[in-house]
Amino acid sequence: MFDEIIEVLQGQRDIVLATHILPDGDAIGSLLGLGLILRNAGKNIIATWGGRMEVPAQYAFLAGQEMLAAAGDIPREPGLIIALDCGSRERLGSVEKNFKHAQISINIDHHRNNSTFGTFNVVQPAYAATAQLVLELGHALNTEFSLDIAENLYTGLVTDTGRFQYSNTDASSFLAAAELIGYGVDPARIFRHIYENSSYERLRLAGLAFAKTVFDPASGFIYTTITKEDFAATGGSVEDTENLIDSLRAVAGVRVAAVLKETEGGLRISLRSTGVVDVGLIAGRKGGGGHKLAAGYNGRGSIEESLIDLKDEVASADNA
Ligand SMILES: [Mn+2]
Numbered sequence: 001m002f003d004e005i006i007e008v009l010q011g012q013r014d015i016v017l018a019t020h021i022l023p024d025g026d027a028i029g030s031l032l033g034l035g036l037i038l039r040n041a042g043k044n045i046i047a048t049w050g051g052r053m054e055v056p057a058q059y060a061f062l063a064g065q066e067m068l069a070a071a072g073d074i075p076r077e078p079g080l081i082i083a084l085d086c087g088s089r090e091r092l093g094s095v096e097k098n099f100k101h102a103q104i105s106i107n108i109d110h111h112r113n114n115s116t117f118g119t120f121n122v123v124q125p126a127y128a129a130t131a132q133l134v135l136e137l138g139h140a141l142n143t144e145f146s147l148d149i150a151e152n153l154y155t156g157l158v159t160d161t162g163r164f165q166y167s168n169t170d171a172s173s174f175l176a177a178a179e180l181i182g183y184g185v186d187p188a189r190i191f192r193h194i195y196e197n198s199s200y201e202r203l204r205l206a207g208l209a210f211a212k213t214v215f216d217p218a219s220g221f222i223y224t225t226i227t228k229e230d231f232a233a234t235g236g237s238v239e240d241t242e243n244l245i246d247s248l249r250a251v252a253g254v255r256v257a258a259v260l261k262e263t264e265g266g267l268r269i270s271l272r273s274t275g276v277v278d279v280g281l282i283a284g285r286k287g288g289g290g291h292k293l294a295a296g297y298n299g300r301g302s303i304e305e306s307l308i309d310l311k312d313e314v315a316s317a318d319n320a
Contacts, residue, residue, distance in 0.1 A: 002140040004120050005106055008080065009038070009141075016078040016102075017047040017067075020086045021093035021265065022238055025059060025159025025194065030084040030108075030130040032064035033152035037134070037143050039067070048074050050093020051265065056239040061193045062155060063148035077101040083118060085130040085156075087111030087289035093265070108133055113280060113289050125291075128168040131156025132176050150183035154190055162246065163195075167275070167293060205236030209244055209259070220255030220274075221314045222248045225303050228262045238263045245272050256314045260303050267299035267306060277317045285313075 009015075017035050019027040027049070035045045046069045053070040055062075071094045081102040083089075086109055089096050099105055099117075107118030110133060112125040127133050131153040138145060138153075157177055161169045164177070181187065208230050215222040226241060241261055248257035249272040256279060257272040269286075271279035272294055279295040288297020299306035 001122060001124075002137050005122060005137070006140055008104055008106065008120060009041075009043075012043070012080040012104075014044045014075075014079055015046075016074050016081040016098065017045060017084060018074075018081060018086075018092055018095045018099065019047075019049045019084045020091040021050045022263070022268075023049050023056075023085075024242060026129045026131055026156035027085045028055065028059045028062065029152040029154070029156030029159070030134050032062050032067065033131060033149050033156065034082070034084065034108075034134045034137070035067045036064045036146070036149045036152065037138050037141060039064075040143065040146075040149075041141060046074055048095060050095045056242075057199065058194045058197045059155065062152050064152065071095050071098075074098055077103070080104045080106070082106040082108060084108050084134070085110070087113060088115045089117040090287075091289075108137070111289055112291055113284050115289075126172075128166070128170070128173045129156045129160035131160070132173065135176055135179070145180075145183045147184040150180040150185045151190065154180040154185045154187075155194065158187075158190060159194065163191075168291070199236075199240065201235040201237075202240035204234040205230065205240050206244055206247075208234060209241070210247070213248060215251060215254070217253050219311070219314055220253055221258070221311060222251055222254045222256070223258040223260065223307070223310075224248065225307075226259065226261040227303070231262075238268075241270075245270050248272070249274060256317075258310060260299065260306060260310075262303070265298075267301075267303060268296065269299050269306060269310065270294075270296045277314065282310075282313045282317065 019031045031047050035047045039045050045067045047067040105118040107121045110127040114123040209224045213224040245259045259270045273279045278292045280290045280292050283290050283295035283297040286297035
């Protein structure tokens, strides 16, 4: 799976790593985890993502952040750039142009509808997290896994599997977790950092969002909206909305959950399915991407227009 990539890596000393905009636990964990693996192999690593270079508070404990650089500060035409956890080149945001101009590009990801946009592509939809792929790549590189590397990869694994409870969780996820725990990872320590490190602003933003939730039992569609005004009123950030949607999906009778949020980069729409509807297909038709149960895309027009459109999609998916 990694033969070609390892050959490419051997020929490069300076490597840029990039992940998707608004990075989640798998994005950051895979980015820093692979960065540390390659740095230990003697490479010069710069790690980045498009947009504001600010590590969400719950991931601030992760090692390797000295490798991070703002997207504007990375080489315009990197010799080698590696995209992690990005289903499409567009997900790189402002780093997309650097990716396009790189001499060699590698795309490592687990999104099913990945557009194989790299010179080399390792896409494994069967893997629950990109971090699991990075672990495998580490094996192929004969890496000596430090606790710092292991904590990054465990973070990717625990967040993308929903703490080992989503349907993407299988024996290989637990085997990967067991291996990482063997390198010294303390699951309770990671849990405290990621899930018990919530800010007051985050709580208030969630309260506002939950209060505005609309549920149509007939179609099983539940949604809420978060406007610029909501962010301003609570002091919450886009990162603070990361797990909101899981609470919407948890309501009995829900088939599709959606959170529509006005971000600096425009309207972002997150989707979750409880199993029947394939939200990855819906997001794909809108120029976005994701999995059957979790996907997202950028809305065009107002929140109201996007909602009308989305309700139609959910209604017609019911008939499929
Ligand atoms: Mn992922």
